[in-house]
Amino acid sequence: xxxxxxxxxxLVKPGGSxxxxxxxxxxxxxSYSMNWVRQAPGKGLEWVSSISSSSSYIYYADSVKxxxxxxxxxxxxxxxLQMNSLRAEDTAVYYCARESRLGVVPAAMYDAFDxxxxxTMVTVSS
Amino acid sequence: EIVMTQSPATLxxxxxxxxxLSCRASQSVSSNLAWYQQKPGQAPRLLIYGAxxxxxxxxARFSGSGSGTEFTLTISSLQSEDFAVYYCxxxxxxxxxxxxxxTKLEIK
Numbered sequence: 746x747x748x749x750x751x752x753x754x755x756l757v758k759p760g761g762s763x764x765x766x767x768x769x770x771x772x773x774x775x776s777y778s779m780n781w782v783r784q785a786p787g788k789g790l791e792w793v794s795s796i797s798s799s800s801s802y803i804y805y806a807d808s809v810k811x812x813x814x815x816x817x818x819x820x821x822x823x824x825x826l827q828m829n830s831l832r833a834e835d836t837a838v839y840y841c842a843r844e845s846r847l848g849v850v851p852a853a854m855y856d857a858f859d860x861x862x863x864x865t866m867v868t869v870s871s
Numbered sequence: 872e873i874v875m876t877q878s879p880a881t882l883x884x885x886x887x888x889x890x891x892l893s894c895r896a897s898q899s900v901s902s903n904l905a906w907y908q909q910k911p912g913q914a915p916r917l918l919i920y921g922a923x924x925x926x927x928x929x930x931a932r933f934s935g936s937g938s939g940t941e942f943t944l945t946i947s948s949l950q951s952e953d954f955a956v957y958y959c960x961x962x963x964x965x966x967x968x969x970x971x972x973x974t975k976l977e978i979k
Contacts, residue, residue, distance in 0.1 A: 855920045862914060
């Protein structure tokens with residue numbers, strides 16, 4: 746079964762740090778770009794960060810740039826998000842999501858997040 | 872940054888009826904648009920990619936249309952399990968993916 750399982754969430758004080766993990770199974774993890782997406786309580790989805798299959802390309806939303814670091818270990822089928830200098834506005838459920846290139850014909854291939862984990866809650870509060 | 876605007880914020884529809892959800896991009900995203908469904912306490916699920924192609928296992932009552940800046944998700948005959956929040960997402964401005972704010976589809 747294709748699966749993503751996040752862990753590492755919890756309660757942390759403002760200015761603190763936390764490291765999230767996402768364990769992948771059921772597919773060739775090293776072949777896919779991966780993403781972190783978050784959702785504040787009662788709010789919509791916000792893309793946070795992306796990492797290519799070989800870690801060659803890494804991108805961040807402006808809201809987390811300089812504070813969060815995405816990484817992966819293909820040998821361990823794992824994705825990580827190191828979160829430093831946490832703020833109250835970082836409080837959210839954090840999802841990892843697989844990015845796939847989908848379509849039938851080469852001329853019409855599209856990217857989408859086709860597999861999501863169940864999420865892990867991060868609460869930043871004093 | 873491309874801003875995605877969904878309307879309406881809440882849509883009340885009776886089971887068996889048709890639901891039409893809209894998503895507008897602040898600039899053209901071609902057909903690089905996806906739709907996701909999210910039920911309470913669950914992760915989002917991919918419904919549509921490439922603006923109009925159903926993802927694996929998605930029932931035929933879900934259909935997507937549009938290109939450029941205007942997109943529509945149509946659910947032809949609502950089932951009880953379809954009441955959820957729906958998000959559109961653009962990936963034309965890769966890798967700065969952006970989501971719409973969501974449309975809550977509720978039972979009338």
